[in-house]
Structures are given as structure tokens and as C-alpha cells.
Amino acid sequence: MYDITFSAEVAEARTTGAPIVALESTIITHGMPYPQNVETALKVEAEVRAHGATPATIAVLDGVLHVGLETKELEALAQAQNVAKLSRADLAACLATGGTGATTVAATMIAAVLADIHVFATGGIGGVHQGAETSFDISADLQELAQTRVTVVAAGAKAILDIPKTLEVLETLGVPVIGFGQDDFPAFWSRASGLVAPLRMDTPAAIAKAHMMRRALGLPGGQLVGNPVPVEAEISASVMAPVIAQAQAEAASQGIAGKAVTPFLLARIFELTEGRSLSTNIALVLNNARLAAQIAGEMGS
Numbered sequence: 001m002y003d004i005t006f007s008a009e010v011a012e013a014r015t016t017g018a019p020i021v022a023l024e025s026t027i028i029t030h031g032m033p034y035p036q037n038v039e040t041a042l043k044v045e046a047e048v049r050a051h052g053a054t055p056a057t058i059a060v061l062d063g064v065l066h067v068g069l070e071t072k073e074l075e076a077l078a079q080a081q082n083v084a085k086l087s088r089a090d091l092a093a094c095l096a097t098g099g100t101g102a103t104t105v106a107a108t109m110i111a112a113v114l115a116d117i118h119v120f121a122t123g124g125i126g127g128v129h130q131g132a133e134t135s136f137d138i139s140a141d142l143q144e145l146a147q148t149r150v151t152v153v154a155a156g157a158k159a160i161l162d163i164p165k166t167l168e169v170l171e172t173l174g175v176p177v178i179g180f181g182q183d184d185f186p187a188f189w190s191r192a193s194g195l196v197a198p199l200r201m202d203t204p205a206a207i208a209k210a211h212m213m214r215r216a217l218g219l220p221g222g223q224l225v226g227n228p229v230p231v232e233a234e235i236s237a238s239v240m241a242p243v244i245a246q247a248q249a250e251a252a253s254q255g256i257a258g259k260a261v262t263p264f265l266l267a268r269i270f271e272l273t274e275g276r277s278l279s280t281n282i283a284l285v286l287n288n289a290r291l292a293a294q295i296a297g298e299m300g301s
């Protein structure tokens with residue numbers, strides 16, 4: 001059997017029935033540099049609290065699944081070296097061997113359901129990588145959305161991904177993709193991708209109601225909410241395009257493959273934009289935390 005350790009505030013929320021928002025940890029260990037990663041994680045948790053919900057950052061520490069991290073644990077994880085990146089394929093092995101790892105969107109969704117949490121905020125999801133027709137690199141996050149019932153709030157997908165193909169795969173898998181307050185599916189650093197999201201909703205209550213309707217129908221799988229980055233933090237796609245192209249060319253020439261691809265690209269993009277992309281990333285994660293807290297507040301247990 002496995003054990004779940006809840007943080008004190010998550011344990012308290014579970015007894016009172018207060019809304020809880022799941023948060024991933026791969027964004028901390030593999031998605032942002034130290035110390036901005038820990039600063040952001042703490043701000044994101046505060047933003048969830050400020051909007052009436054309890055944050056539950058998820059990770060595996062020494063073979064124990066943690067749902068909610070105490071601040072000390074979060075600070076240690078953010079500075080730890082060689083933390084494993086855990087997706088669906090890796091979670092059980094990490095628990096079984098007593099390892100330490102950070103959960104991706106897919107693994108965070110699995111843990112959220114085990115802890116009876118329905119809403120999850122992140123930055124961007126994994127998806128179909130550019131060049132997937134030869135690399136076959138498609139994130140396990142997409143399959144997870146098809147089978148695990150969690151509403152995931154993200155700022156869309158980064159242009160390191162092939163956004164049209166990502167939307168096609170989500171459609172094939174029967175995942176509702178919802179534009180929040182706009183028709184366009186957002187493109188992470190930019191508000192618009194030029195592609196219309198299949199669904200549009202304008203209130204947190206509408207998103208919560210659709211989640212509960214899927215549950216009532218017995219449909220497995222979650223929903224993906226595309227929440228556009230705030231206008232003042234946006235970076236245009238034309239500014240990001242050459243940076244992304246350079247990071248991708250370096251990944252190809254260095255033979256980066258498998259689960260190393262996304263962390264490599266994210267790290268290079270941060271270096272190449274000298275922090276500008278990082279400020280945008282922080283702004284959009286906070287924005288997603290706020291919306292997720294509001295959705296969780298509208299969700300019946």
C-alpha cells in the first residue's frame with residue numbers, strides 16, 4: 001500500500017470540506033530556475049488562499065506521496081539536485097523504491113483524484129511537440145486528460161508544441177477544451193493562438209457545472225481550461241518564435257530525447273530571453289491559480 005501525507009492546511013480543508021486546488025511540482029524543479037521557482041510556488045499558493053481555496057502542491061518525497069507541502073519541504077525540493085520528473089509511467093516506481101520526484105501534469109492529476117481534489121492549476125500543459133511526425137513526442141498529459149477527472153487550468157500551450165496537432169489529439173481523446181472569456185485557445189506567453197478553442201465559458205461557475213455534469217454522466221477524464229495571460233504580461237508570438245526555434249535546433253543537435261526534451265527547451269528559453277519569459281510565466285501561473293480557486297469554490301464535492 002501507499003501512504004499519502006497531507007500538509008496541515010490540506011488536512012484541515014479536508015475535514016471542513018473547504019475547496020482545494022492541486023498544484024504540480026515539475027514546474028518548480030524542471031520548469032523554472034532557482035530561486036524564482038520557489039518564490040513563484042509560494043506566491044501561487046498565497047494566490048489560491050487569497051481566493052478562498054487551499055493549495056495542495058503535490059510531490060513524492062522519500063517514497064511518500066505528499067498532497068500539500070509544508071513551506072520547508074517546498075523550499076528543499078526547489079533546491080534539490082537530480083529530482084526525478086514523474087509522469088504516469090514513473091509514479092508507482094518512485095513510490096515503490098522510496099525515491100523523490102516532482103509530478104508533471106499527468107502525475108499530479110492522478111494524485112489529485114486519489115486525494116479527492118477536482119481542480120488543478122498549472123502554467124502550460126505538455127502536448128504534441130513540433131516534429132512529432134518523426135519524433136512521436138506526445139506528452140502523456142494528453143492521455144491523462146482523457147482518463148482522469150480533474151479540471152486543469154493552464155494558459156494554453158507553449159509554441160514549443162504544435163498547437164493545432166495538440167488540439168486535434170485532445171479532440172480525438174474526447175477532452176473538453178475551454179477558452180476562458182475568449183474564443184481563442186491561448187498560446188501561453190500570448191493571449192491568442194489564432195485557433196478557436198472548441199468550447200468557450202465566461203464564468204468559473206459554468207466550468208464547475210460542466211465538470212460536475214461529466215461526473216454525473218459517468219464520463220472519465222478531465223477538462224482543459226485555457227486561461228489567457230493577463231494583457232500587461234503578454235509577449236507577442238513573433239518575439240518568442242526565433243527564441244523557440246533556436247532552443248529547438250539546439251535540442252535536435254544535442255540529441256535531447258524523451259522526458260528531457262521539455263525541461264531542456266524551457267531552460268534554454270529562459271536563458272535566451274534573459275528573464276522576460278520568466279516574468280510572463282509567473283504572471284500567468286498566478287492568474288491560473290486565481291481562476292482555479294474560483295472554480296474549486298463553485299464545485300460541489
Ligand code: PSU
Pocket residue numbers: 024026027030031087103104105106123124125126127138139140141158258259260261262263266
Ligand atoms: N510546459 C510548460 N511548463 C512546464 C511543463 C510543461 O510550459 O513546467 C511541465 C509540466 O509539468 C508538464 C510537463 O506536465 O512539463 C510535460 O512534460 P512532457 O512534455 O515530457 O510530457
Ligand code: MN
Pocket residue numbers: 137138139140258259261262
Ligand atoms: Mn515528451
